[in-house]
Amino acid sequence: MTFNILISDPLSEDGIFPLREAEGFNIVVDTALTPEQLGEKIGEFDALLVRSQTQVTREIIEKGSNLKIIGRAGVGVDNIDLTAATERGIIVVNAPDGNTNSAAEHSIAMLMSLARNIPQAFHSLKNKKWDRKTFIGVEVKNKTLGVLGFGRIGQEVAFRAKGQRMNVIAYDPFLTAEKAEKLGVQFGSVEDVIKAADFITVHTPLLKETRHLINKEAFEKMKDGVQIINCARGGIIDEDALYDAIVAGKVAGAALDVFEEEPFVEHKLLTLPQVIATPHLGASTVEAQEIVAIDVSYDVVSFLQNGTVKNPVNLSSVPKDVLAKIEPFFNLGEQLGSFLSDLAEGVPEEVNITYSGELANLDTRPLSRNAIKGLLKSKLGESVNDVNAKFLADRLGITVNELKTSKSKGFTSLITVEMRTATGTRKVAGTLLNGLGGRIVRVDDFIVDVIPSGYLLFIRHKDQPGAIGRVGTLLASEGINIAAMQVGRSEIGGDAIMMISIDKHVEKSGIEQLKGLEDIFDATPIDL
Numbered sequence: 061m062t063f064n065i066l067i068s069d070p071l072s073e074d075g076i077f078p079l080r081e082a083e084g085f086n087i088v089v090d091t092a093l094t095p096e097q098l099g100e101k102i103g104e105f106d107a108l109l110v111r112s113q114t115q116v117t118r119e120i121i122e123k124g125s126n127l128k129i130i131g132r133a134g135v136g137v138d139n140i141d142l143t144a145a146t147e148r149g150i151i152v153v154n155a156p157d158g159n160t161n162s163a164a165e166h167s168i169a170m171l172m173s174l175a176r177n178i179p180q181a182f183h184s185l186k187n188k189k190w191d192r193k194t195f196i197g198v199e200v201k202n203k204t205l206g207v208l209g210f211g212r213i214g215q216e217v218a219f220r221a222k223g224q225r226m227n228v229i230a231y232d233p234f235l236t237a238e239k240a241e242k243l244g245v246q247f248g249s250v251e252d253v254i255k256a257a258d259f260i261t262v263h264t265p266l267l268k269e270t271r272h273l274i275n276k277e278a279f280e281k282m283k284d285g286v287q288i289i290n291c292a293r294g295g296i297i298d299e300d301a302l303y304d305a306i307v308a309g310k311v312a313g314a315a316l317d318v319f320e321e322e323p324f325v326e327h328k329l330l331t332l333p334q335v336i337a338t339p340h341l342g343a344s345t346v347e348a349q350e351i352v353a354i355d356v357s358y359d360v361v362s363f364l365q366n367g368t369v370k371n372p373v374n375l376s377s378v379p380k381d382v383l384a385k386i387e388p389f390f391n392l393g394e395q396l397g398s399f400l401s402d403l404a405e406g407v408p409e410e411v412n413i414t415y416s417g418e419l420a421n422l423d424t425r426p427l428s429r430n431a432i433k434g435l436l437k438s439k440l441g442e443s444v445n446d447v448n449a450k451f452l453a454d455r456l457g458i459t460v461n462e463l464k465t466s467k468s469k470g471f472t473s474l475i476t477v478e479m480r481t482a483t484g485t486r487k488v489a490g491t492l493l494n495g496l497g498g499r500i501v502r503v504d505d506f507i508v509d510v511i512p513s514g515y516l517l518f519i520r521h522k523d524q525p526g527a528i529g530r531v532g533t534l535l536a537s538e539g540i541n542i543a544a545m546q547v548g549r550s551e552i553g554g555d556a557i558m559m560i561s562i563d564k565h566v567e568k569s570g571i572e573q574l575k576g577l578e579d580i581f582d583a584t585p586i587d588l
């Protein structure tokens with residue numbers, strides 16, 4: 061099998077060795093494609109690797125008829141339409157750790173350059189001026205650095221700033237006062253941070269909530285002479301408001317690595333002497349570029365070869381040790397979903413997936429995705445996958461609930477999938493038997509023991525002599541061999557079931573004949 065990989069932004073050649081070494085990977089590097097050219101070509105590729113320059117829009121994604129994975133060699137995925145990728149079942153992976161150090165070092169370099177006017181002084185000297193008066197700076201020691209966004213880079217910047225003997229106050233929705241104290245910084249709200257800081261540095265992603273986090277009102281609340289650093293994303297700071305605040309003398313200076321529109325050659329902020337800037341260089345080091353390229357390349361190879369990734373963006377990831385425990389249940393989850401989809405009549409309205417026993421203590425979201433995938437696949441076909449299963453269920457208005465209980469009816473772990481449709485509620489439960497693989501152990505309220513694969517026939521009947529024989533005879537007359545069979549009943553002479561493993565699919569006419577037999581209430585073919 062050959063996989064076609066397109067690299068459309070400059071990636072470290074040393075870092076893409078996992079792709080180069082993988083068998084059957086055909087790699088095309090073309091970093092000069094226009095959006096139109098990319099749209100024309102993308103249909104040929106299984107994977108697209110980008111940095112921040114290529115805009116992977118909905119239009120591009122929709123033209124990617126073979127596209128299975130998009131790799132972002134870096135952190136920010138705001139250049140990729142994640143919704144469009146998820147809808148089409150395309151997994152997006154990034155390299156979240158590889159450039160943390162470089163981005164933090166760049167932020168500190170910008171802070172120090174800003175405080176000491178280094179770029180302006182250098183520029184003046186290059187223009188043959190020995191000017192020592194204009195470029196008087198400020199010390200950072202004992203000044204307060206406000207950090208908005210205390211994730212990987214925000215924290216690294218804070219540790220380095222403390223090395224410069226700065227006081228650090230930080231805000232992050234996931235930060236608490238206790239955690240901040242442990243990390244040696246002060247915790248505050250956004251308002252506390254912007255009011256207290258002499259320097260403010262932002263390290264959030266660009267989201268709806270963080271767009272123009274620093275705006276006109278925020279500037280008004282800041283100390284006079286505050287200095288601003290943005291090495292995260294353009295758009296977190298309102299550039300017009302920043303311009304006005306600098307011109308008004310409220311803000312003494314700004315160091316910007318990122319901009320609302322990139323790339324550009326002219327920018328009104330760069331007409332101000334108080335502004336220093338770099339063209340999105342935060343991650344541009346030999347080390348960072350090599351690591352991020354290695355990380356995404358490994359994920360692309362691993363995904364195309366065996367469907368696993370380390371750094372998914374549009375799928376929840378679980379730690380490796382948890383994955384190892386739940387992975388053996390993936391097939392069973394999909395089979396239970398698929399079984400139920402054949403068993404239940406009508407449009408699914410609500411699905412309850414209950415994990416009992418040992419599974420109840422684990423993060424089972426990937427397992428639920430498999431169950432939903434199985435459930436939707438028989439209706440929607442092969443376009444359903446792990447990435448879009450939950451999205452498609454939401455879009456179809458199916459409520460999916462994940463429930464956990466320690467009570468597992470004697471099984472080490474049990475998965476029960478229950479589905480409500482307009483015609484009623486049906487359920488199926490399964491487990492893994494040590495060394496023997498998956499088993500369906502319950503259908504509705506009947507106990508069974510069935511290997512969930514191949515062709516099955518689920519029959520509801522009255523517990524009467526002759527019912528089983530009539531079914532066997534009819535199947536034989538249709539040329540259908542019975543491989544295994546189980547029966548169960550609620551009480552003698554009451555409702556009963558047959559669960560029959562057969563060697564081929566029973567056609568509709570056969571099902572109708574079965575339903576017409578004496579004492580047979582219902583017959584459902586289940587193809588797994």
Ligand SMILES: NC(=O)C1=CN([C@@H]2O[C@H](COP(=O)(O)OP(=O)(O)OC[C@H]3O[C@@H](n4cnc5c(N)ncnc54)[C@H](O)[C@@H]3O)[C@@H](O)[C@H]2O)C=CC1
Pocket residue numbers: 134135136137156159160163208209210211212213214231232233234263264265266267269270291292293317318340341342343344
């Ligand atoms: N200039 C460059 O070349 C580079 C830029 N970046 C950018 O730096 C930023 C930070 O990256 P990482 O630290 O790796 O990400 P991260 O995910 O580790 O940290 C981001 C933090 O922002 C926080 N956050 C989210 N919403 C917030 C809000 N409303 N207010 C305050 N905090 C909020 C999150 O809780 C999280 O802790 C990203 O925008 C990333 O794209 C990253 C690498 C290089």
Ligand SMILES: O=C(O)CCC(=O)C(=O)O
Pocket residue numbers: 111112133134135136137159340342343344
């Ligand atoms: O690829 C790059 O150089 C940009 C890195 C970046 O902005 C990120 O990782 O978020």
